[in-house]
Amino acid sequence: MLIRPDRYDLRVIGFYVGKIVVGVGALMVVPLVVALWLGEYNDATALALGGGLSLGVGRFTEWRLHTRESLDWSHGLVTVALAWLLAPALVAVPLYLSGHFATWIDAYFDGMSGLTTSGLTLIQDLDHLSVPMNLLRHITHFAGGQGIVVVVLTVLASSSAHIATLYAGEGRDDRIVPNIVRTARFIYLVAVAFLIVGTTALFIAGLVAGLSPGRSIFHAVNLFMAAFDTGGFAPYSTSIAYYHSVTMELVIMVLMVAGSLSFALHYELWRGRRREVFENLETRSLLATGFITTVLVVFGLARAGTFSDVDALFRKGVFTLVSAHTGTGFAVSPGRLFVTDWGLIAPAAVVIAMALGGMASSTAGGIKAIRIGLAAKAVFRDIRRAVQPDAAVVVASYRSRNRRIIRDEQVRSAITIFVLFLLLYFGGAMVAVFYGYSIDEALFESTSAAANVGLSSGLLSPMTTPMPLKIVFTLQMWVGRLEFMAVFALIGYGVSMVRGRT
């Protein structure tokens, strides 16, 4: 039986959502400045409108719903779920005004895609999009990736009361350093460090590829944010194929992998504990699945006759696989070719890699390596127990910064979410099939959305995709990003508001 939330609960939630909304407004500042500098006045006013709206609504909420109450677990989850529903709506304002989106739903879709670091897009005529708007799209990756919530709380937080609940609600249940605010700030530091190094590297790669310096900066900044935050938006419609440059592809691969590693791992690397890195369950799981899927992709491509020389297999096959497994979504081939030219095994391997995802507590999506690792260990433990039930008690453990014992509860939760993700992938695919698409495209697109990857088989198109299907994909991106719990909490809240006991 659930207890009906009262006014105070709603107030607390509203207050913190307000804080986050203000943060969304902050996103629009940099593109606004750039727009003014470049003389793109319409973009500037659009961004000002969006920013002003966010700021206004947020401040208003903070004023009227001010409270000193702390968040408890349920508040935190509901706040996060609502925040990720509202923020895209605000980002949609300048996007819609840019004129590149046919309807509000399209703009909202892109907002959601940006903030969940998915990378699927319903934008029209991307190749003629203005610089500030393009920058806004990529900045949503950056913000969403670092967790809007965390960003807002470190910049605007006054009290650290129960910020832990918001943090964990995001699906990150790993506290690196004891103090939550310090953890968030550490995340910031890592991001900034990579920002400097990564953008410079991309800038140089851009010059090598033949871009002029001014343009190279534009591409470098945008690509960094999309790569490190494993987003997937790219400045031009041909994604990374635009550059035709090995250097660029290599730098981006490094950044994608870095972005899919958990922050805890970055911390360990920072502290120089390399042994820890390789004994970590997540790293091992990721290496194993990465290796297997890469082999499958390369093999599948060779077998289907798509590519026959090593160079192509690496630059197209391996790159796409890394992009899929890290949840980035950069493409080096036109999406349609996945269905028409890649045979059956290679796209299947790509879908599997997308479904599995990167590490927990990183910007990647999907089922996450820790769950795969725990599930695998649990299955092996059960098999061992089946094999030798009369022997001594079998205790399984795993390594994640120190040796921990696998408890039933963890395994249960890991496998449950694993299964829920599979249901999400198949459910979305079924809806697409219902609308007449083939199962290969449907499964590809659905997995891409639910695992926040961003590779597209060509199914998602602004003019031909039916509206309900767009909404379904938007919801998939939302649910996948929040890893179910926050969404269930929100639904449970709604249900209990209607029927709970007082």
Next chain:
Amino acid sequence: MSPNRKPMRRQTVLEILLALVLIVAAAVTIGAVRRAAPETELGIGVDPAESPDDPAADLVTCERTLPEASTLPPDREDLKPVGRVTSTAIYECPDAFDGQVAVFIGEVVGDVLRRDGGAWVLMNDDAYALEVGPLQGHREFRGANSGLTVWLPERLVSLVERTGGPDARGDVLRLRGVVLRTDPADGGGLTFRAIDGQRIADAQSVDDPVNWPQAILAILVAIVAVALTLIERNVARKR
């Protein structure tokens, strides 16, 4: 949770309803200030990519052939093109076009990546390129961009003077060249290697005048937002 729980009062429900009404009103207002109806038509009389429009191309059927390494054909001047190809047709059945000499018409967008004795460019043959022009100048929605990546040898790079972007529809080129399904020079990507061609339409700037209703609304909202911020700060300080 607080010890004395108060049930949801009617006031709260009304507040929530009011918020919803405001949201709808905001959406409608913003939608109203969006850019006005189409102004310039930048068509050049060439059909954009929809389906293969050349009878010769119809004869090509989509078959999976056994793997054969794509090789670069010699740059012979007398190779006859099979007809005009469009990007969508090629993506639907890349195998059928592999190695064919064909004509491709498209708008150059983005950057000209000069290196290795030539340049890589992205040429779109969608409606934005060939029919209605960039979306900045009108409101005809035609979906996503579609085009081919083209390799221009050094002697053809000068064909491109201005590329397409937010402020212009770029130069439109008509090229004769070879379609390669897996171009080794691009690490296996699908490219169009140009042999010769000409510019059939010059770049045209897109007029994007300032949208005054939007600007005014923006200023108003900004003022309200700043006011609210100041009020909230004031109230917070007093607490």
Next chain:
Amino acid sequence: MLLRPSSADVRVIVRVTGKSLYVLGVATLAMAVLALTWGDLNSASALTIGSALALVLAAGTDYVTDARAALTWTRGTVAAVTSWISASAIAAVPLYLSGHYGSYVDGMFEAMSGLTTTGLTLVQDLDHLPTAMVLYRTSLQLLGGLAIVTVGITLLSATSINAASMEATDIRDARIIPSLGQSWRRVMQVGAAIFGVGIPLILIVMLLAGLPVGSAVVHAIAIAVSAGATGGFAPMSSSVGYYHSFLVELAILPLMMAGALSFLIHVAAWHGARRKLLREFEVRVFLVAILAVSAIVVFGLGRSGAHTELVPMLRRGVFTAVSAATTTGLSVVHGRLIATDWGLIAPAALVAAMTIGGMTGSTAGGLKPLRVGLIMKGVVMDVRRVLLPESALVTESYYMSRRRPLTHGHVRSAATLLLVFLVATLTASVTILFVDPNVDLTEALFASTSAAANGGLTVGTIGPAMPVTLKLGFMALMLLGRLEWMAVFSAVGFVVAAARGRR
């Protein structure tokens, strides 16, 4: 590290296997005698050879053992695996000798399919198969069905990975399992009751459908057993579509359902406690699953345009849905049509139905509704824990002959098995794609699920022309699914331990 099995272990296993072969031998001998009375000498001789092999081996095991060692879980499960494999190998002999199977492997596939009550078939020219062989296939399903129920109620548990950790109230001593022979006898009694009613029922509707008396008797036995044991073999290649009779289909439905209900439910119903049955958690989940799947299949049929009138849609849709949900495998439409004409939603629902399967302690396969239900309850428990105040104690429970608390262990075992099932099915599908480039993804998934869940519906991928590796792979899948995975792993571990373990 693994301890090497002792000779007592081996003796017990051999003894149990011998008993199973003995039963097989007797049954085959009965079939041989029947064939003789019909004057079908070729079938009679083939069956006699099979029977002789089985009986000789069974007799042989009698000499090897004399131990009165107890049956533990490990011994039981390994014995189950060896029984199934050896029985399939021997039962394959008469099938192969009948000349209707391309190779011995095909024959073994068929035998395994019958003994695991799957229903996938590699027979060639079924429509001209001698009656004795038809009945022989039928008898394999009967034996397999009764056997799995016996094994199920004594060795397999849906709430824990191995019965060694079953609750103490279920078994007095967790290490010693009640006599398999005793369970077998009880199961046979229930089976006799079901078929005692089922066969005459089907016989009547078949006569009404217009079959001549002689054929009607044979068909009635074949179909009734196939449905009641949730097998799936049918006497003619068009399966139940052959009769074109609504009454026949209607009569088969309750038999399929009966086959998929837990043996313990049958016993309880027999003793009159019928209303309590609907309180059982697994029964509820099972019924809900059947209703939902039927609805979706009918909907999918309508949408794909395969049928435009309601009655055909309901007839075909509901029958196929129930056939899938009970993992029987009898069909009213040609399998290929499911892939080419039924769209995608209906086949997807069928795959889901087969995955969920029938109840524990029945002849049905699949994951079992109890596990699916426990997983869902686990999710609900999580959500409630999140939403209630941190100090509240959150528990869930489920009703299985009495109210029991839901523990993490329960959900964990169920979830683990689901995972294993899904991974195995997906791997099998990818392997099919790999081996046979003409198959598409949906067909591969359908076929793998049908094998792993012991369903039996086919969309045409499984046939005599399959590569040998695929045939062997499917045989393994059928066995793994039948013995609920862990038992097979236990057997593998046993072998590994025998090879490398320490004393």
